[in-house]
Amino acid sequence: MAKVTIDGVEMEVPDGTTILNAARSVGGDIVPPAMCYYSKLEGSGGKCRTCLVKVSQGSTNDPRPMPKLVPSCRTTVMDGMVVENITSPEVLEARKGVVEFLLINHPLDCPVCDQAGECDLQNLGYKHGAAATRYEEERRTYKKIDIGDKIKLHMDRCILCYRCTYVADQIADGDRCHGIINRGDHAEISTYIEKAIDSDFSGNMIDVCPVGALTDKTARFGSRVWFTKPMDAHRDCENPKCSGKVVVWEKGEDILRVTGRKDAYHEVEEFICNTCRFEKKKVSDWVIEGPRHINNKSVISANHYEHLKDIKEDIVKYQKQIATNINKA
Amino acid sequence: MGRKLLLEHVNVPGIETLEVYKKMGGYTAAEKAIKTMQPDDITEEVKKSGLRGRGGAGFPAGMKWSFIDKKSEKPRYLVCNADESEPGTFKDRYLMEKIPHALVEGMLVSSYALGAKTAYIYIRGEYFYVLRILEKAIAEAYAAGLLGKNIFGTDYSLDLHVQIGGGAYICGEETALLESLEGKRGNPRMKPPFPAISGLYASPTVVNNVETIAAVPHIINISGDEYAKIGVGRSTGTKLISASGHINKPGTYEIELGLTVEEFIYSDEYCGGIKDGRKIKAMIAGGSSVPILPAHLITKTANGEDRLMTYESLSDGGFVSGTMLGSGGLVIMDETACIVRHTWTLARFYHHESCGQCSPCREGTGWMEKVLHRIEHGHGTMKDIDLLVDIAKKIEGNTICPLGDASAWPIASAIRHFREEFEYHILNPEKVKDPKHFAHEPFVGSNVQNA
Numbered sequence: 143m144a145k146v147t148i149d150g151v152e153m154e155v156p157d158g159t160t161i162l163n164a165a166r167s168v169g170g171d172i173v174p175p176a177m178c179y180y181s182k183l184e185g186s187g188g189k190c191r192t193c194l195v196k197v198s199q200g201s202t203n204d205p206r207p208m209p210k211l212v213p214s215c216r217t218t219v220m221d222g223m224v225v226e227n228i229t230s231p232e233v234l235e236a237r238k239g240v241v242e243f244l245l246i247n248h249p250l251d252c253p254v255c256d257q258a259g260e261c262d263l264q265n266l267g268y269k270h271g272a273a274a275t276r277y278e279e280e281r282r283t284y285k286k287i288d289i290g291d292k293i294k295l296h297m298d299r300c301i302l303c304y305r306c307t308y309v310a311d312q313i314a315d316g317d318r319c320h321g322i323i324n325r326g327d328h329a330e331i332s333t334y335i336e337k338a339i340d341s342d343f344s345g346n347m348i349d350v351c352p353v354g355a356l357t358d359k360t361a362r363f364g365s366r367v368w369f370t371k372p373m374d375a376h377r378d379c380e381n382p383k384c385s386g387k388v389v390v391w392e393k394g395e396d397i398l399r400v401t402g403r404k405d406a407y408h409e410v411e412e413f414i415c416n417t418c419r420f421e422k423k424k425v426s427d428w429v430i431e432g433p434r435h436i437n438n439k440s441v442i443s444a445n446h447y448e449h450l451k452d453i454k455e456d457i458v459k460y461q462k463q464i465a466t467n468i469n470k471a
Numbered sequence: 472m473g474r475k476l477l478l479e480h481v482n483v484p485g486i487e488t489l490e491v492y493k494k495m496g497g498y499t500a501a502e503k504a505i506k507t508m509q510p511d512d513i514t515e516e517v518k519k520s521g522l523r524g525r526g527g528a529g530f531p532a533g534m535k536w537s538f539i540d541k542k543s544e545k546p547r548y549l550v551c552n553a554d555e556s557e558p559g560t561f562k563d564r565y566l567m568e569k570i571p572h573a574l575v576e577g578m579l580v581s582s583y584a585l586g587a588k589t590a591y592i593y594i595r596g597e598y599f600y601v602l603r604i605l606e607k608a609i610a611e612a613y614a615a616g617l618l619g620k621n622i623f624g625t626d627y628s629l630d631l632h633v634q635i636g637g638g639a640y641i642c643g644e645e646t647a648l649l650e651s652l653e654g655k656r657g658n659p660r661m662k663p664p665f666p667a668i669s670g671l672y673a674s675p676t677v678v679n680n681v682e683t684i685a686a687v688p689h690i691i692n693i694s695g696d697e698y699a700k701i702g703v704g705r706s707t708g709t710k711l712i713s714a715s716g717h718i719n720k721p722g723t724y725e726i727e728l729g730l731t732v733e734e735f736i737y738s739d740e741y742c743g744g745i746k747d748g749r750k751i752k753a754m755i756a757g758g759s760s761v762p763i764l765p766a767h768l769i770t771k772t773a774n775g776e777d778r779l780m781t782y783e784s785l786s787d788g789g790f791v792s793g794t795m796l797g798s799g800g801l802v803i804m805d806e807t808a809c810i811v812r813h814t815w816t817l818a819r820f821y822h823h824e825s826c827g828q829c830s831p832c833r834e835g836t837g838w839m840e841k842v843l844h845r846i847e848h849g850h851g852t853m854k855d856i857d858l859l860v861d862i863a864k865k866i867e868g869n870t871i872c873p874l875g876d877a878s879a880w881p882i883a884s885a886i887r888h889f890r891e892e893f894e895y896h897i898l899n900p901e902k903v904k905d906p907k908h909f910a911h912e913p914f915v916g917s918n919v920q921n922a
C-alpha cells in the first residue's frame with residue numbers, strides 16, 4: 143500500500159494505483175478532470191493533458207519534486223507522494239491552457255449537438271475554461287461521415303482522445319479497421335475508406351466518446367438530453383458477452399435512446415451490445431428498474447434527479463476535509 | 472587543425488567500399504572488441520570516454536547502455552536513429568553516405584557490448600539513396616563474415632537490418648521510431664517505461680544516434696581515457712557540425728569540442744565568415760529546435776566569456792541568454808534575414824510534423840503558425856506577440872514528447888531576443904508585404920548594433 147496526499151487530503155491506495163484513481167477513490171474536487179483516460183480501455187490516457195497535476199514530493203524515499211507537471215492518469219503513486227491538483231496555480235494555469243487548446247478548433251455547436259447536456263467538454267470548459275476565446279482564425283472542418291448505418295461521425299467535434307479506437311481494438315471484435323489517419327491538427331478518426339464497422343459491440347464507441355463526435359443515428363436529434371428521463375433497465379440479452387444492463391432514456395411512453403450505465407466519471411459500468419442499444423426501443427423490451435442516479439455534475443444533474451442528495455454528501459465530505467486540514471495546521 | 476576521428480579518411484577514394492575502409496584500419500576495433508574484450512568492458516570504455524549522445528539531448532552513452540535490463544529473458548536490441556529530420560542537421564547523412572562502414576562497424580561493436588543479436592538502422596524516407604549505400608555496405612560485411620553467424624570465428628552472431636521510414640520528423644523521437652519500426656503509426660509512447668526496460672517489441676532496447684554509434688569504434692581503438700582527453704570538461708571527443716546559412720563555406724565539419732564559436736564561424740578552416748562581408752544577425756546552434764541567439768550572444772556569453780562549442784558553454788545563461796548544442800545543426804543568419812519569416816517557417820514545420828496525440832502540441836503548433844503568418848504578412852497586432860509567448864508557454868513542458876517543447880522554444884526565444892523586429896512588422900505592414908523586405912533594406916535592430 144502507498145500513502146499519498148492530494149490537495150492536502152491523505153489516502154492509502156494499493157501500489158501501482160495511478161494518481162487519478164487514487165483521487166477517485168476519495169472523490170470530490172481533488173479528482174482531476176480526464177478527457178481521454180478510460181479505465182476499461184487498456185492503453186488509454188496520457189493524451190489530452192487535462193489531468194496534469196504537480197507532484198511536489200516524489201516519495202518518502204526520494205522527496206524531490208517532479209520537474210514537470212505529470213498526467214495523473216498515467217503516473218503511478220509512490221509511498222509518501224504529495225500531489226497538488228486544484229491547490230496549485232501552476233496546474234490550474236496549464237489546465238486552462240489545455241481547455242483553450244481543446245476548444246480552438248471545436249465548432250461550439252452545442253445548440254445543435256446531441257451530446258449537449260452530457261458533454262465532458264462542455265463541463266470542462268465551464269469549470270476550467272476562460273470566458274472568451276483568443277482564437278481568431280478559421281476553425282478546421284470535415285465532412286460528416288457514416289460509420290455504418292447506426293453511427294455518425296462528426297469529426298469537427300472530435301478531441302482526438304483515441305478512446306473509440308481502443309473500443310474498436312479491444313471491445314468490438316473483428317478486424318482492426320477503425321483508427322487515426324493523418325497527423326497533427328489534421329488528424330482524423332476514420333475507418334478505412336468509410337468502411338462500416340461490422341461488430342456487435344461497435345456502438346460502445348458512442349458511449350466512450352466524451353464529446354458529440356460519435357452519435358447514435360437511431361436517436362439523433364430525438365430530444366435534448368435534459369428533456370428525457372434516464373431509467374435503469376435490463377433484459378435477458380441473447381448475446382453471452384452482453385449483460386443487458388442499460389439505461390433507457392424515456393420521453394413520455396417512448397424510449398428515445400439506450401446507453402450503457404455511466405458512473406460518476408462518465409464511464410460505462412459494462413459495455414453493451416448493438417442489439418440492446420439500437421434495436422430495443424420499446425418499453426416492453428425492458429424490465430425497468432427505476433430512475434438512474436446521475437452523479438456526474440452536468441446540465442442534467444443540475445436540473446434533475448437527486449441533485450440535493452449529491453450536494454448534501456459533498457458538504458459533509460468537505461466539512462470533514464476542512465476539519466482534518468484545520469487539525470493538521 | 473583539430474583532431475579528426477570520424478571524418479579522418481573521408482576524402483580517401485573508395486572509402487565507401489569494405490576493401491578501402493579496411494585498408495585504412497577499419498574493423499580493427501570490431502575485431503579487438505569481439506575477440507579480446509568482454510561486453511561490459513566495452514561499456515566501461517564508453518563510460519570513461521564521456522561520449523554523449525549526438526542526437527540532440529546529449530545523454531551520456533555509456534550510462535544509457537548500463538540501464539539496459541540485463542535480467543530480462545527477452546532478446547535485446549540496438550536501434551540506430553538515422554531519421555535525421557531536424558531542419559539544419561545533415562551530418563548523419565554525410566557520414567553514412569561517405570563512410571557507410573563506419574556505421575556498420577559501430578553497430579557491430581555496440582551490439583556486442585549490449586548483447587544484442589539483432590540490430591536495426593532506422594533511416595528517414597527521404598534518404599533513399601543513402602539506404603542503397605548502407606545496404607551495399609551491409610551486404611559486403613555479410614559476405615566477409617563481419618555480420619551474420621560466428622563473427623571473427625567467435626560464437627557471437629549479429630543480424631543487421633535497415634528499415635526506411637515514411638518521412639516523418641516525429642519518427643526521430645526514439646519511442647515513435649520504435650512504434651514505426653514495429654509497423655505501427657509513429658506516435659511517441661508515454662515514458663516510463665523507458666526503452667532500456669521495454670523498447671522494441673517490449674524488449675530491452677538502446678536507441679542511439681548515427682554519430683554516437685560511429686564514435687564507438689574510435690573509442691575502442693584509442694581507449695576511453697584517450698578519447699576523454701579531447702574536448703573540454705564534460706564535452707569530450709569530436710563532434711560533427713552541419714553548418715548552413717549565410718556563411719562562405721557551408722558543409723559538415725568535424726570539430727574538437729571546445730573550439731570557440733568565433734573560430735568556427737570565422738576561420739577559413741571551417742565556415743569562413745559571413746557571406747559578402749555582411750553583419751551577422753542570429754545563430755541557431757544545434758538544429759531548429761534550440762533557442763535562437765542574437766548577434767551579441769553568439770561569440771560571447773552574457774558574462775563576456777568566450778562562447779565555446781561545448782554542451783555547457785552553449786547553454787550558459789540557460790534560455791535567457793544561452794541555447795543548446797543539440798544535434799549540431801548550426802545555422803547563421805545575416806542582417807538581410809527576417810527573423811519573423813524564419814520563425815514562421817519553423818512554426819510551419821512543427822505544425823506539419825506534430826503527431827497530434829496530445830492537445831497542447833496538436834492545437835498549439837497550428838495556432839502559433841497562423842499567428843506568425845499574420846504578423847509576417849503585415850496583419851498582426853501588438854497583442855499577437857504576447858499571445859505567441861503565452862501559447863508557447865502553455866505547450867512547453869505539458870506534452871508527451873519533446874516536439875512540443877521544440878515547437879515552443881524557437882518562438883519564445885525569437886520574441887525574447889528580437890521583439891523589435893516583430894514590432895516592426897506590426898508597425899510597417901506595407902513594407903513587410905514584400906517577402907524579401909530585409910534583403911532590400913536590412914533591419915538593424917539593437918541586437919545587431921550591439922554585436
Ligand SMILES: Cc1cc2nc3c(=O)[nH]c(=O)nc-3n(C[C@H](O)[C@H](O)[C@H](O)COP(=O)(O)O)c2cc1C
Pocket residue numbers: 523524525526527528529530532552553554555556557640641642643644645646678679680681683684872873874877
Ligand atoms: C521530435 C524529435 C525528433 C528527433 N529526431 C532525431 C533524429 O532525427 N535523430 C536522432 O538521432 N535523434 C533524434 N531525436 C532524439 C531521440 O529521441 C533520441 O534522444 C536519440 O536518438 C538518442 O540517441 P543519442 O543518445 O545517441 O543522442 C529526436 C527527438 C525528438 C523529440
Ligand code: SF4
Pocket residue numbers: 299300301302303304305306307331347350351352353355356
Ligand atoms: S470520436 Fe470521440 S471517442 Fe473518438 S477520438 Fe474523437 S472524441 Fe475521442
Ligand code: SF4
Pocket residue numbers: 641658659824825826827828829830832833870871872873874875876
Ligand atoms: S508533443 Fe506533439 S509530437 Fe509529441 S506526442 Fe504530443 S502531439 Fe505528438
Ligand code: FES
Pocket residue numbers: 175176177178179187188189190191192193194213214215216
Ligand atoms: S485523462 Fe490524463 S491525459 Fe487525458
